[in-house]
Amino acid sequence: PRSTLFPYTTLFRSKLTHEPVQGATVRVRREIYSSTEHRVREETEHLTDTNGQFIFGLTPEQSTNRSTYLNFEVTHPNYARRPWDGYSLSMIRTNQSLGALPFFQALDLAPAEGISGQLVRPDGTPASGVKVMTYSKAVKTDMSDYGSFADTNTDASGSFQINVVKGGEAVLWLLPQDFVPSTHLIHQQRGDLGQFILEDGVRLSGQVFDSDGLPVSHVWVNAELSGGPAKKSIGMPVADALARSALTDAQGQFATGPLPVGDYHVLI
Secondary structure (H helix, E strand, O other): OOOOOOOEEEEEEEOOOOOEOOOOEEEEEEEEEOOOOEEEEEEEEEEOOOOOEEEEOOOHHHHHOOOEEEEEEEEEOOEEEEEEEEEEHHHHHHHHHOOOOOHHHOEEEOEEEEEEEEEEOOOOOEOOOOEEEEEEEOOOOOOOOOOEEEEEEOOOOOEEEEEEEOOOEEEEEEEOOOOOOEEEEOOOOOEEEEEEEOOOOEOOEEEOEOOOOOEOOOOEEEEEEEEOOOOOOOOOOOOOOOEEEEEOOOOOEEEOOOEOOOEEEEEO
16 A cells, blocks of 8 residues: 555656656656665656656555665656666655755756667677667766666667767767677767677686685676777766676686777776
C-alpha cells in the first residue's frame, strides 16, 4: 500500500522554453543507501502528462526509513537523456522544513539531436550487439549543468542511432568486447557519422603472485589508458571509457580484452 502522506508531483520542462514536457518516461527508484547497505527496494515507471507532471508514492516503510534514497532517470525521444540523479529522503525533508522544495519539483530536459553510424569488423562484416555510449553537455564549461549519458547497442546491420544534447559538446565511445574500444570527439557534429572499422588491438596478460611467490586467484587487474594516440582530451568533466578489467584464474593468470596501443596504468 502507498502512504497517502507522501505523494510527490514532479514537473519536467524544456531547458530552452521552460514549457512542460509531455510523454517523458520517468523511472523512479526507492533505494536504501547507507554506509553498510546499498540496494534498490522498488522501481516504477511513469509518463508525464500534458502539464509535464506525474505522481509517485512511497510505502509507509519507505517513508519512515532514514536510509531511503530517491533516484530519477528521464528519457524522451526529442530530448537528451537525464541520467540517474537522486537525493536522500531525510535531507529532502530537512530542506523542506527550511522552505526549499524537493530537487525533483522542477527538473528540465535539454533538447536533443540524433547521431548515427555503422560499425563493421576488420573483414567488413557488420558488428552487431556492440555497446555505443555518449556523453554530451549544452555548455561544457557550465559545471552546474547536468551532462547526459546515453547508450545503445548496434543492430543486426551494425548500425546505431542515439540522442545527444542539441548544439552541445559530445563524445562518443565504441565499446566492443572482441575488438578495440575507441573514443571519438564529435563536438557539435550531428547526423550520420559514417562507418567505423573496428580493430583487433593487443591484449595484456600476466600472472599475479603474493609475497610468498604463490599465485593469487580472483584478483581484479585493471588496465587504464594513460597515453598514446588513442588517449583523447575530452575537455568535459567525464572519465574516459577506455579501460579493461580481468579476473585472475586459479593459477593467478589473467588476460584482458583487446586494447589500443598506448601507455597504461595497470592496477591490481
